[in-house]
Amino acid sequence: MEAEGGELYHRRLIDMLEALWGTGFLSPGGPDEVGRVVAGMDLGGKAILDIGCGAGGIDVALIGNHGAGYVTGIDVEDTVLTRAREVISDAGLSDRIGCLKVAPGPLPFPPSTFDIVFSKDSIVHIPDKHALMREVFRVLRPGGWFIASDWLIGHDGAPSAEMAAYIAAEGLDFGMASPGRYREAMNEAGFTDITITSRNLWYRDTARSELDRLQGPVGQAAAKLVGQDFVDDNIGIWQRMIPVLDSGEHCPTHLRARKPE
Numbered sequence: 068m069e070a071e072g073g074e075l076y077h078r079r080l081i082d083m084l085e086a087l088w089g090t091g092f093l094s095p096g097g098p099d100e101v102g103r104v105v106a107g108m109d110l111g112g113k114a115i116l117d118i119g120c121g122a123g124g125i126d127v128a129l130i131g132n133h134g135a136g137y138v139t140g141i142d143v144e145d146t147v148l149t150r151a152r153e154v155i156s157d158a159g160l161s162d163r164i165g166c167l168k169v170a171p172g173p174l175p176f177p178p179s180t181f182d183i184v185f186s187k188d189s190i191v192h193i194p195d196k197h198a199l200m201r202e203v204f205r206v207l208r209p210g211g212w213f214i215a216s217d218w219l220i221g222h223d224g225a226p227s228a229e230m231a232a233y234i235a236a237e238g239l240d241f242g243m244a245s246p247g248r249y250r251e252a253m254n255e256a257g258f259t260d261i262t263i264t265s266r267n268l269w270y271r272d273t274a275r276s277e278l279d280r281l282q283g284p285v286g287q288a289a290a291k292l293v294g295q296d297f298v299d300d301n302i303g304i305w306q307r308m309i310p311v312l313d314s315g316e317h318c319p320t321h322l323r324a325r326k327p328e
Contacts, residue, residue: 075239076147079293081122083301086289087277091124091154093147094188094216095273095319098128104187104216104321105133112136113182116174116206118215119189120166123151127158129185139181140166141174142189179208186215188319194242196249200256207326213258214323216266220245221318230316233307249322258324266319271312278305 076093089097096103111134117126120140129135142148148166155164169175171193184203193199203213220226220243226234234241244252246263253261280286286298311317 076144078146079297081147081150082292083289083297086285087280089124091122091127093121095270098132101125101128101187102132105214108212108214110135115183115185116181118184118186120151121147123154125187126164127155127160130160130163138164140164141169143169143171174202174206176206178205180206182208182211184213188216188218190215191218191241191243196244196252197255200252204256204258204326209326210328211326212323216321219243219318219320221315223247227316230311233311236304236307246320253324259327260325262323264321266321267312267315270319274305274309274312281305
């Protein structure tokens with residue numbers, strides 16, 4: 068899938084993904100999966116950085132469902148940030164969620180700024196996981212947590228032909244890492260209490276349901292917004308994705324780690 072207007076997450080793609088996953092959501096599971104990512108963590112009153120805030124639905128859920136104090140959402144593209152600000156304003160949360168455009172690279176915040184650094188299915192776009200984890204560690208306060216979901220590859224080394232075809236079809240500049248590389252990056256940054264939890268089995272079933280919906284009423288409704296050709300392109304992506312989910316090579320994963328006191 069090609070970028071439009073120079074942006075990977077252009078308005079047609081945002082409309083397509085929101086039709087599938089809900090208002091403000093650009094990754095699977097909606098607010099329920101956000102809840103599973105943060106399960107057991109106390110977000111009450113906490114200052115949270117959301118890396119790759121997308122269209123804003125996640126940040127609304129962090130405030131509305133989990134009691135976060137203030138969420139700073141960052142992203143690299145104007146179109147998603149414009150949509151995020153709309154979603155946040157409609158939810159009446161503009162005083163508790165701020166959205167900031169950033170350039171790829173070091174995070175533009177002083178050390179020890181946030182209680183929690185969160186991300187959902189966005190840091191797949193950042194290829195250097197070691198540099199990322201150093202930056203996350205730097206901006207966290209002592210005792211703070213990194214809590215994320217991301218799309219991982221199940222092994223080190225070159226992707227299979229099937230995985231390469233799927234990644235090419237996505238056209239979203241994925242920089243996937245293995246669970247082992249994430250653990251190494253978090254360890255080297257200084258994190259403790261590291262947990263890495265595969266969500267592959269969950270998404271195998273969920274992806275099949277999503278494909279059924281794309282081939283049915285959801286796809287028909289989305290076609291009125293984005294065109295049948297674009298819906299068909301996305302159906303093709305899901306058809307390439309399901310086999311690499313079944314093989315375990317595509318491995319959505321929950322990640323947690325703590326910065327020592």
